[in-house]
Amino acid sequence: MNFEFSAEQLAIRDTIRELVQDRVAPRAAEIDEKAEYPKDIEKLFAENGILGIPFPEEYGGISGSSVSICMGIEEIAKACTTSSLILAVQALGSYPILVAGSEEQKKRLCPPLAAGEKVAAYALSESGSGSDAAAMKTRAKRYGDEYVLNGGKQFITHGSIADTLVVFAQTDPDANHRGISAFVLEREKSPWQAPKLEHKLGIRGSPTAQLVFEDVKVPAANRLGEEGAGFKIALAVLDRSRPGIGAQALGIAEGAFDYALNYTRERQQFGQPISSFQGMQFMFADMATQIEAARTLVYRAATKVDAKAPDLTKVAAMAKLFASDMAMKVTTDCVQALGGYGYISDYPVERMMRDAKITQIYEGTNQIQKVVIARALLK
């Protein structure tokens, strides 16, 4: 047992921490206000090798370890959730290739993603198919050496800017979830449309797109795994990405906590810093404790992913559930700690509170996490 990061991981963390402080944190409020995708930060991460974290060295990356991915996401999310999604979704969109791709597919598709030359995304949800992913309607029909996709996807993070998009579609609609297959769409060969971006409560700089596929041709060589294996791949990917959402929630909470704690030391009322009041102290003690509890669970899940442990599905769901609920509570309390200033946009904690909400919803709502956990416990 060892609760500490390796020296190599700490070196990666320090690099990220410095970049985040110097280049990301100063942009966070503007990214949120303008709801603009921070292409500059994507470039910054690409140049500094951060987007190589999700990939093992043989595919052009620097790690591939879930612990390292979580550590990176956590660090970035402390300052800017939108920016943390650049790493998180690069991982999410690449996992299907890493989990289910052939050696040829990994060697061909991963290096440009690891280098940050291309952006990845993951398209599972549809307007009528959210928690019930198996109910998807997008159709892929085979004609010779290629498939033709028709349908649409909903709530696709980076779906409008991605170069490499993993899409799940029905190849055998009668077979229900056993008829779903996974495809890698490369934009230049298989262009899709993103007619609408959503206006959102939080993660406003991160484009969330509706996607439309009209006779989009995909080479059969870009199908991941066998026909019908798509649903299994989708779930295996979510098992691996959920600790990352936990890490994101953790980072958001820590960012808000650090800001609010510092604020209470400066803020004078009744002739003393408000941090001298026990009511405030207890709030912060509780927040710090919940953050620490979430941290251990997030990294527990990450180590389970790295070890391919048999109970990783359950622990990953627990990490996502606990950390995201924690982040919602902590950021709400941080707004409370700042009082009226907490509610206005000149201070970052209201943005963090808005950003926290999505972590309870995406990559499986927390209700779905409970279904997953209960299923594991009662099987």
Add this chain to the structure above:
Amino acid sequence: MDLDLEPHHEVFRASVREIAQGVVEPLAAEVDRDHRFPVEAVEAAREAGLMGVLIPKEYGGAGLDALAFTLCIEELAQACASTAVIIDVHTSVGSEPILLFGTEEQKRQWLPRLASGELLGAFALTEPASGSDAASLKTSARRSGADYVLNGTKVFITNIGHAGVYIVFARTGADDRAAGVSAFIVPADSPGLRVGQVFKKMGLNGSPTGELVLEDVVVPAANRLAAEGKGFTVAMRALDSGRIGISGQALGIGQAAVDQSRQLLASQPRRQGDDFTLAEMATRLESARLLAYEAAWLCANKRPFTRIASMAKLHSTDTAMDLALTALQLAGEEGTIAGSPFERHMRDAKALQIYEGSNQVQRVVISRELLNTR
């Protein structure tokens, strides 16, 4: 980062579980009902070498670390919280001060007898007017030649009447706060030492709790632990790691509540509301377990652990209480009948939020650390 237990820890846990499930658990309901000291359970623990888990082999103990100790208490508490607290207090605050602060001679004199279980240890800090504010204690230790003479009353002393030796904190100096406190090793058979009232409690009924009355108790100066005036440091350090043991108790009770809830739900038609409750229970328990193990790991590896140990105590005991209440709710009326493990867990769990520093005191400790060091 590697958050799996080492194989030797797993083996040790399994060995404790065997005793816990084989000997301790079958006694739990009766011990609770009859408010009796679980002699057989403590004897089984003694035979298995569990009374000296933290004591080095050279002093007759098992020489294991804080993580092994946490696992030991967790397994025992899952079976019987009363037995767990008896052994927890004996091992941590009852023996560790001698291990950490004793002279070589004191260690040789006391540790082998504590490790073998010949003597049961206890910790006497709290007084009727001095609980969370431990530095205000009034028990006096007056120097008289080569001895000290102790007078005062201690209260809420776990293992009262069964302990062979008490670590007693008393005032030696003029300073009326922490700097005037010293620590003493006081044998239970010292003349003038007697057991006062033994309390009837809502839970942990097998673990005796009561008053320790000290009337002109003569203690040789050789039994003073650490320098005069350093007693408060001894107490605080003992409580720091003591909190790890309490976290172990909380994990055990929490695990029992989750396991019994799971068995109950598995025997019924599935309902999503109950499924979700169980999922939340298991998730919270897992977070508490990891935090407690982190505190134990930090302690075992000589890293600073005060803040994390307080967080672990706060989070795991709040979790145990909540899980016990929730499990009782799932069990419904049957769970409320005396003798049901559901109602016992709820009564037992409550003590954990209060003793070895109430959870309010943990918040004081945590916020002090946050505001000074972050």
